[in-house]
Amino acid sequence: MSTLTIYKRELKSYFSQPTAYAIIVVFLLSTMAFTFTFGNFIRAGDASLEWSFFFWHPWIFMLLAPAVGMRLWSDEQRNGTIELLGTFPLTTWNAILGKYLAALSVWLVALTLTFPIVVTVNYLGDPDNGAILAGYLGSLLVCGTFLALTMLVSAFTRDQVVCLIVSTIACALMVFCGYDDFTREISKATSPALVEAMTALSVWDHSRSLDRGLLRLQDLVWFGSIIFACLLGTSAILSAKRS
Amino acid sequence: MIEVEQLTKHFGSKMAVDDLSFTVKKGEVLGFLGPNGAGKSTTMRMITGFIAPSSGEAKVCGISVIDDPTQAKTKIGYLPESAPLYADMTVTGFLKFCADVRGLRGTERKDAIERAIDTCFLSSVAHQSIDTLSKGYRHRTCLAQALLHDPEVLILDEPTDGLDPNQKHEVRQLIKNLGEKKAILFSTHILEEVDASCSRAVIVDRGRIVADGTPQELKERAPEGSLTELFRKLTTRDTDEAA
Ligand SMILES: Nc1ncnc2c1ncn2[C@@H]1O[C@H](COP(=O)(O)OP(=O)(O)O)[C@@H](O)[C@H]1O
Ligand SMILES: [Mg+2]
Secondary structure, three states, X not given: OHHHHHHHHHHHHHHOOHHHHHHHHHHHHXXXXXXXXXXXXXXXXXXXXXXXXXXHHHHHHHHHHHHHHOHHHHHHHHHOOHHHHHHOOOOHHHHHHHXXXXXXXXXXXXXXXOHHHHHHHHHHOOOOHHHHHHHHHHHHHXXXXXXXXXXXXXXXXXXXXXXXXXXXXXXXXXXXXXXXXXXXXXXXXXXXXXXXXXXHOOOHHHHHHHHOOOOOHHHHHHHHHHHHHHHHHHHHHHHHHOO | OEEEEEEEEEEOOEEEEEEEEEXXXXXXXXXXXXXXXXXXXXXXXHHOOOOOOOEEEEEXXXXXXXXXXXXXXXXXXXXXOOOOOOOOOEHHHHHHHHHHHOOOOHHHHHHHHHHHHHHOOOXXXXXXXXXXXXXXXXXXXXXXXXXXXXXXEEEEEOOOOOOOHHHHHHHHHHHHHHOOOOEEEEEEOOOHHHHHHOOEEEEEEOOEEEEEEOHHHHHHHOOOOOHHHHHHHHXXXXXXXXX
């Protein structure tokens, strides 16, 4: 119940300010731009959307997800409203979950608004819509992971800009450290073990298989545990600041 | 109603609150006096469950803030020193949110909000966005939040800070009236407020109680029958050795 109250306030706050709209518009424009230019959507005849569409999402999210998440706790700490939250009859977890789900909902709206592309491939060809749905789930999970990471960073600092920069770097690391071209260069210079460790931390392995339409338990568990770890970390930081 | 037993808080090696004990009964208004940095806000933050004490115990209506924080917080209305608010909401929107958090529903919620708006003279700005309010109105909006659920215990951190003389007078009157049915702890460094609204006062200095009594008793202890002289005698000035 308290979680729902926090969720509603946060969501209203997102959509009463221009930021959320701006980010959604930038997201829609950039996905479309990538899909129709580099993605070769028309020529490649890639009805599964795997390469032309979903491939670009982690790149876009690493830049835009922190912009949605940066205010989550930074703002509360800067304005002192954390003192209200901390003295209301609710738990830290109520607040963390409410805020996290609100930020995730903004992205759910953004992803839903890409539906014209799904309509288009269905019009042009005969795609596997199950695989497309799995691709969307993959995108949402990548985005959810980046949001959770951003939330963790925002618990550390009262400065939104610091939070934005640090979490963008962290998200970019999770994208680059498993990207084939990048790991190939690294593996030339260092040991394969290091490369393997890096790949394990990257979103690619897990999102790529979802993009191909494979719903593997291990991927869901991987995303779930990273998200949970970040939320747990957030709770620990907030509690430590109050002890 | 408020029982504080040997409450202690240190930040690193710095002692902010040192073995503080006092009680506030129903129908009592306790003025919490002391120079800046005496530990007033820190004490209040511990009683309201915002920060954890290093040692000691605080109870509200017999409920331990440390063992059962969520339950204890339902009994408390708290006005933090900085009167923090969510700037993106309207006054009514903010109060609705607070009422939701407090579990008020339906007509009960509507009545509570109307009453708080009346009590704090907010009707002229009820639908105005908080970021456009002047300081006095912001302060009273936060005060309205504290009164919303008609709590048994009120903890007000410098409730008259930043108000003009008329508003100061109204708030003092309000505290006095509310004090007949509640237990109120309020902090101030304005000595005339003791006469205006307190039934008892304690003077704290560097985290310790240095004087405790009714305004009359305190005046009798004072060198020339003036509270200012007593305050100056008992508390350390920051121009003194700041050891
Ligand atoms: N979060 C904190 N970290 C370190 N020191 C703090 C913190 N909060 C308060 N203090 C210190 O504790 C002392 C008491 O502060 P405070 O309770 O705000 O005093 P008052 O409200 O009486 O002016 C001050 O010396 C202040 O610097
Ligand atoms: Mg203070």
